[in-house]
Amino acid sequence: MQISFIPKSGSRCFHFSLVGWRLKVAIGLAVLFVLAMVRIGFMMASEGSTSAVLSWWSMGRDEAVAKELGALRAKIDLLESTISAMEGEIPKEGSKADGSKPASVRESSQGKPGASKSRDGFMPIDAHSAPLEIERLNERMEKISYSLERVLSHRENLAINLILNDSVQPIAAPITSGFGRRMDPFDGNPAFHRGVDFIAPAGTAVFALSSGVVESIGPFGGYGNVVVIRHNDRIVSRYAHLEGIEVTTGMAVLAGRRIGRVGSTGRSTGNHLHFEIEIDDRVVNPRPILERVRSRTATAMSVGAQARPN
Numbered sequence: 564m565q566i567s568f569i570p571k572s573g574s575r576c577f578h579f580s581l582v583g584w585r586l587k588v589a590i591g592l593a594v595l596f597v598l599a600m601v602r603i604g605f606m607m608a609s610e611g612s613t614s615a616v617l618s619w620w621s622m623g624r625d626e627a628v629a630k631e632l633g634a635l636r637a638k639i640d641l642l643e644s645t646i647s648a649m650e651g652e653i654p655k656e657g658s659k660a661d662g663s664k665p666a667s668v669r670e671s672s673q674g675k676p677g678a679s680k681s682r683d684g685f686m687p688i689d690a691h692s693a694p695l696e697i698e699r700l701n702e703r704m705e706k707i708s709y710s711l712e713r714v715l716s717h718r719e720n721l722a723i724n725l726i727l728n729d730s731v732q733p734i735a736a737p738i739t740s741g742f743g744r745r746m747d748p749f750d751g752n753p754a755f756h757r758g759v760d761f762i763a764p765a766g767t768a769v770f771a772l773s774s775g776v777v778e779s780i781g782p783f784g785g786y787g788n789v790v791v792i793r794h795n796d797r798i799v800s801r802y803a804h805l806e807g808i809e810v811t812t813g814m815a816v817l818a819g820r821r822i823g824r825v826g827s828t829g830r831s832t833g834n835h836l837h838f839e840i841e842i843d844d845r846v847v848n849p850r851p852i853l854e855r856v857r858s859r860t861a862t863a864m865s866v867g868a869q870a871r872p873n
Contacts, residue, residue: 736763758839787829
């Protein structure tokens with residue numbers, strides 16, 4: 564192969580002969596040039612595609628965050644309205660006689676000054692406002708949690724007051740293990756204790772906390788021999804690890820009625836009475852209730868002693 568270069572000025576022509584090894588070198592250089600250009604083009608296309616993908620993913624993520632925050636805000640709105648309705652029966656601290664909210668509450672509910680809101684009265688959600696919106700939602704959830712605790716406490720007190728007038732101590736013995744988190748006596752791991760334990764010798768009498776109907780009796784897993792008494796449609800008491808049971812299912816019992824004897828049946832490390840109280844299917848700490856029963860009994864005994872003639 565011969566290549567000739569002819570200048571326009573008419574000067575001498577140049578001739579190159581590509582034969583043998585020269586032709587091979589020329590072809591190799593041409594191939595390398597083409598491959599280099601393809602590589603450069605591919606890299607440029609890849610960078611553009613990656614940038615486009617990252618941009619698309621970022622936009623999709625922001626939209627997903629906004630959507631999730633919007634759904635969470637709607638759920639919190641529903642919770643707030645439900646809790647507000649439930650709190651209607653509880654006198655609010657600091658409320659005015661006309662039922663209006665204190666100024667501090669009204670100001671906090673209106674949001675911060677200068678904050679732009681959408682037509683529905685809420686802050687628009689985007690990638691930049693998401694952290695602030697999350698902070699606001701956390702504050703609202705804390706208020707909901709506090710209000711819920713007040714509602715549950717109020718409802719529990721109402722239920723307890725219904726049985727408190729004729730309540731008695733379930734056993735004449737000291738409490739040795741309280742309600743809540745403790746170390747499991749069998750494996751030493753943290754565990755939740757659903758009631759309180761009274762230590763007493765085997766055969767010690769166990770009495771019904773208040774009037775009610777025996778809902779169930781008999782062996783039941785780790786409870787061993789257990790008696791369950793329903794006092795009303797909201798409150799249930801449970802007496803476990805009994806050595807003997809002295810009532811039957813469906814029997815009506817009065818407060819102080821002997822229902823069984825202390826034992827160590829079921830998952831037990833020794834003779835004791837495990838005592839539980841459930842309100843609305845939720846276990847509660849029996850100790851405050853037992854203290855109120857003890858206080859009421861002591862007060863009644865004191866009043867009775869003062870009323871006796873000398």
